[in-house]
Amino acid sequence: MSITAVTRMQRITEASPRFKARMAGLSYLLGSLTSVFGQMVVLGMLVVPASATATAANILSHESLFRLGFVTSLMTVPFHLIWAVLFYGLFKPVNRSVSLLAGFVMLLGCAMWALSSLFQLAPLLVLQGKSSLSAFAPEQLEALALMLVKLNAQAYDIGLVFFGFWCVLIGYLIFRSTFLPRIIGMLEVLAGPGETSLMLWLLVKGVNEQRWKGQASLGV
Amino acid sequence: MTKPILEVSPLSQARAAGGLWWLCIVAGIVGFVAGAPLIVANDATATAVNILAKESLFRLGFAADLISGLSYVGVTVFIYYVLKPVSRSLSLLGAFFGLAGVAIGGASWVIHLAPLLLLHGDQYLTAFTTSQLQAMSLAALNLQLQVFPIGMVFFGIQCISIGYLVARSRFLPSILGVLLAIGGTCYVIASFANFLTPSFGPHLVPFIMPLALIGEGSLGLWLLVKGVNVERWKEQASAAAE
Numbered sequence: 001m002s003i004t005a006v007t008r009m010q011r012i013t014e015a016s017p018r019f020k021a022r023m024a025g026l027s028y029l030l031g032s033l034t035s036v037f038g039q040m041v042v043l044g045m046l047v048v049p050a051s052a053t054a055t056a057a058n059i060l061s062h063e064s065l066f067r068l069g070f071v072t073s074l075m076t077v078p079f080h081l082i083w084a085v086l087f088y089g090l091f092k093p094v095n096r097s098v099s100l101l102a103g104f105v106m107l108l109g110c111a112m113w114a115l116s117s118l119f120q121l122a123p124l125l126v127l128q129g130k131s132s133l134s135a136f137a138p139e140q141l142e143a144l145a146l147m148l149v150k151l152n153a154q155a156y157d158i159g160l161v162f163f164g165f166w167c168v169l170i171g172y173l174i175f176r177s178t179f180l181p182r183i184i185g186m187l188e189v190l191a192g193p194g195e196t197s198l199m200l201w202l203l204v205k206g207v208n209e210q211r212w213k214g215q216a217s218l219g220v
Numbered sequence: 221m222t223k224p225i226l227e228v229s230p231l232s233q234a235r236a237a238g239g240l241w242w243l244c245i246v247a248g249i250v251g252f253v254a255g256a257p258l259i260v261a262n263d264a265t266a267t268a269v270n271i272l273a274k275e276s277l278f279r280l281g282f283a284a285d286l287i288s289g290l291s292y293v294g295v296t297v298f299i300y301y302v303l304k305p306v307s308r309s310l311s312l313l314g315a316f317f318g319l320a321g322v323a324i325g326g327a328s329w330v331i332h333l334a335p336l337l338l339l340h341g342d343q344y345l346t347a348f349t350t351s352q353l354q355a356m357s358l359a360a361l362n363l364q365l366q367v368f369p370i371g372m373v374f375f376g377i378q379c380i381s382i383g384y385l386v387a388r389s390r391f392l393p394s395i396l397g398v399l400l401a402i403g404g405t406c407y408v409i410a411s412f413a414n415f416l417t418p419s420f421g422p423h424l425v426p427f428i429m430p431l432a433l434i435g436e437g438s439l440g441l442w443l444l445v446k447g448v449n450v451e452r453w454k455e456q457a458s459a460a461a462e
Contacts, residue, residue, distance in 0.1 A: 049344075051343075097233055104319055108319065108323055143345050154333045161286065
């Protein structure tokens with residue numbers, strides 16, 4: 001074993017992969033909850049898809065709820081970034097370049113979600129513009145506000161395309177790894193149930209530490 | 221006992237980079253060919269009529285752009301690994317420029333979808349007249365067209381750094397690096413010409429885009445078909461590690 005391999009082994013011993021796996025599971029849970037709450041629950045409560053006037057009235061009368069929704073959707077970005085970085089480290093021993101590819105894909109998905117949160121905040125600027133926007137009729141501003149909410153949803157969906165692609169890559173890495181159950185990898189590729197089972201597994205069991213170290217030392 | 225999973229070989233990474241590069245180029249061209257003819261400059265009504273009449277073509281253009289961007293993330297990662305033995309820091313710098321370029325593309329994808337929201341005659345938009353909605357959707361498309369040259373500034377710089385690394389490498393033909401660096405420089409020049417002199421800039425495009433395509437296409441093809449000289453790649457990698 002070369003000197004670099006020895007130092008690498010020492011570094012691996014210092015940071016516990018099981019702890020990291022659990023932290024990844026936690027950020028997974030928080031990222032999913034904030035995403036669902038900010039994009040689906042809050043907007044579902046306030047937005048009336050067919051009526052711009054009703055939507056505007058809801059947003060203005062529940063401004064703090066609307067702002068809470070925005071903040072929650074924004075928080076999804078850091079949680080997903082933490083998750084992506086931890087997974088990059090976790091799966092690097094399996095395949096370095098595919099792990100980095102997954103990390104970059106998630107980074108870009110997060111950039112999309114950050115962009116979508118700009119559109120999520122914009123309706124307030126349009127609806128509370130007061131005299132600066134008086135060149136537009138109030139109904140026009142209400143229509144613009146609802147359109148911005150819909151644009152936010154589309155930006156969010158584009159982010160989901162990246163997220164889905166990330167799931168496929170991670171599923172492949174789990175499948176090729178020896179330290180997590182293969183069945184989760186297959187489910188992860190199909191997303192949905194795979195995500196939930198992976199989150200629970202990581203939170204409760206972490207990873208098989210001995211095998212992770214074995215693979216880490218082989219994969220350098 | 222599970223078999224040890226070893227690092228993917230530079231050859232398969234080079235081939236992946238080349239294949240994805242071509243996917244990116246083809247998808248980019250499909251996106252342009254599908255979308256661009258629908259836009260009638262300075263005529264919002266004709267543009268709106270075209271988009272609604274050929275909505276699936278318009279959506280195909282959007283999907284092709286998205287695929288082009290996604291495959292370029294793959295190009296960026298795999299080329300980073302292929303060129304890491306030449307200079308790790310410069311290779312990483314190039315990759316980050318590539319990522320920034322794709323992130324800018326994200327703005328273009330969102331704006332690309334705005335006309336479909338505006339033009340479908342949704343009940344909630346009746347506060348605007350049809351011609352206002354058509355004007356807004358053409359404005360969105362014009363804004364979207366500006367995203368492309370902004371992204372090209374970043375992709376151009378990435379191509380220059382990749383070109384330099386290829387030229388300095390011992391496992392890829394130097395001429396491919398020179399061609400790519402020329403192509404990257406063309407991207408940057410065309411973009412700034414477009415921002416600073418909008419009347420003159422577009423005239424440069426027919427001369428500059430072929431050069432850029434030659435640079436990207438030839439390196440992509442070489443990586444896909446020939447890959448890299450694995451023996452020399454390993455030599456340079458172990459020399460860099462010392």
